[in-house]
Amino acid sequence: MNYKIAVVPGDGIGPEVIDQALRVLDRIGEKYNHTFTYTKVLAGGAAIDATGKCLPQETIDVCKASDAVLLGAVGGWKWDNLPGDERPERALLGLRKELGLFANLRPAMLFEELSQACPLKPEIIEGGLDLVVVRELTGGIYFGEKGTKETEMGPAAYDVELYSEEEVRRIAIVAFDMAMKRNKKVTSIDKANVLESSRLWRRVVAEVAKDYPEVELNNLYVDNAAMQMVLNPKQFDVIVTSNIFGDILSDEASQITGSIGMLPSASLAKGNFGMYEPVHGSAPDIAGQNKANPMATILSAAMMLRYTFGLGQEADDIENAVKKVLSDGYRTPDLMANGGKAIGTKEAGELITSAI
Numbered sequence: 001m002n003y004k005i006a007v008v009p010g011d012g013i014g015p016e017v018i019d020q021a022l023r024v025l026d027r028i029g030e031k032y033n034h035t036f037t038y039t040k041v042l043a044g045g046a047a048i049d050a051t052g053k054c055l056p057q058e059t060i061d062v063c064k065a066s067d068a069v070l071l072g073a074v075g076g077w078k079w080d081n082l083p084g085d086e087r088p089e090r091a092l093l094g095l096r097k098e099l100g101l102f103a104n105l106r107p108a109m110l111f112e113e114l115s116q117a118c119p120l121k122p123e124i125i126e127g128g129l130d131l132v133v134v135r136e137l138t139g140g141i142y143f144g145e146k147g148t149k150e151t152e153m154g155p156a157a158y159d160v161e162l163y164s165e166e167e168v169r170r171i172a173i174v175a176f177d178m179a180m181k182r183n184k185k186v187t188s189i190d191k192a193n194v195l196e197s198s199r200l201w202r203r204v205v206a207e208v209a210k211d212y213p214e215v216e217l218n219n220l221y222v223d224n225a226a227m228q229m230v231l232n233p234k235q236f237d238v239i240v241t242s243n244i245f246g247d248i249l250s251d252e253a254s255q256i257t258g259s260i261g262m263l264p265s266a267s268l269a270k271g272n273f274g275m276y277e278p279v280h281g282s283a284p285d286i287a288g289q290n291k292a293n294p295m296a297t298i299l300s301a302a303m304m305l306r307y308t309f310g311l312g313q314e315a316d317d318i319e320n321a322v323k324k325v326l327s328d329g330y331r332t333p334d335l336m337a338n339g340g341k342a343i344g345t346k347e348a349g350e351l352i353t354s355a356i
């Protein structure tokens with residue numbers, strides 16, 4: 001079978017981690033006789049430098065014509081002074097919107113081998129941690145009206161948080177469907193004590209919950225949820241939340257895994273189409289030094305095989321290979337707090353490939 005994958009390496013460590021994910025996919029193709037055809041396209045700073053635009057039309061067209069998209073990360077210091085609507089990050093938001101990727105799944109799981117890299121106390125992580133953040137991805141404040149205006153206090157700027165009932169309903173359904181396959185528990189996170197959009201969010205989530213009588217629903221305010229994530233993360237199984245709260249809480253949840261370099265994600269549209277991307281950014285502080293952990297991107301590629309291509313065994317192979325490399329004691333710099341056999345980005349990719 002031939003699978004067409006649009007590949008968006010992006011900026012900073014993006015191309016470095018993508019190279020390793022493609023190497024792993026090639027090995028899977030060889031082992032199972034699949035053909036993965038990659039079309040590399042530009043987005044972010046790399047696209048600005050080459051074409052003057054952060055998201056060229058060709059990139060959108062190639063992604064739409066593919067079976068799935070694999071993305072590294074965009075952004076970096078070089079482009080920090082550009083106006084907001086020309087920044088590299090706008091390419092990512094544009095792609096998500098153009099491709100209809102409204103559901104972002106971010107599973108944070110502690111590999112037993114990494115319990116020493118996790119900054120949480122041993123008694124908190126004992127018995128393992130495994131939660132998934134279901135983040136709304138194409139609405140909310142990142143996409144609302146924005147602008148500048150004069151106020152009594154002088155020049156000001158604003159961004160509007162706006163959610164329709166339908167946007168909340170469809171992401172809640174994704175979360176409850178997932179809860180039915182997991183532990184039948186959903187925590188909806190909002191700021192309904194202050195925000196009108198959160199009150200709508202809470203009401204619609206409660207309506208959806210009526211169709212899932214077996215699932216327990218809890219509501220938490222986001223400030224408390226941020227605290228609970230480090231105090232008692234075991235209370236969470238499926239978290240459903242808005243675009244901005246999910247962005248922030250999933251970086252926090254990444255520490256459950258030991259490093260943001262371990263956290264994969266799937267950004268899904270209706271149907272099977274998806275864009276697969278690590279949760280981290282372009283990490284300009286370590287770019288070009290063979291220091292980036294490629295496991296988040298490699299695990300994102302595994303999610304692509306499982307969710308979009310229906311290749312569960314192949315996805316299991318990748319996840320088991322990551323576990324094997326970790327249990328053999330190899331560690332990229334982000335995981336070295338308690339020692340281990342030091343490896344770089346390329347060596348991590350090589351070891352995972354050989355373990356498959």
Ligand SMILES: NC(=O)C1=CN([C@@H]2O[C@H](COP(=O)(O)OP(=O)(O)OC[C@H]3O[C@@H](n4cnc5c(N)ncnc54)[C@H](O)[C@@H]3O)[C@@H](O)[C@H]2O)C=CC1
Nearest residue numbers: 073074075076089261280281282283284285286292293334
């Ligand atoms: N999905 C995307 O394309 C995203 C892009 N960004 C952009 O990336 C740039 C840098 O943003 P930051 O806030 O610094 O977030 P970041 O996630 O790039 O980096 C935060 C910290 O985590 C470390 N880190 C990130 N990924 C790592 C990996 N794979 N292995 C080891 N360490 C890793 C970095 O070295 C840094 O210390 C900005 O331009 C930002 O807008 C940020 C988040 C997501």
Ligand SMILES: CC(C)CC(=O)C(=O)O
Nearest residue numbers: 089090092093142247279
């Ligand atoms: C451009 C940002 C919204 C990217 C980001 O931080 C994320 O999606 O996690």
Ligand SMILES: [Mg+2]
Nearest residue numbers: 247248251279
């Ligand atoms: Mg983020």
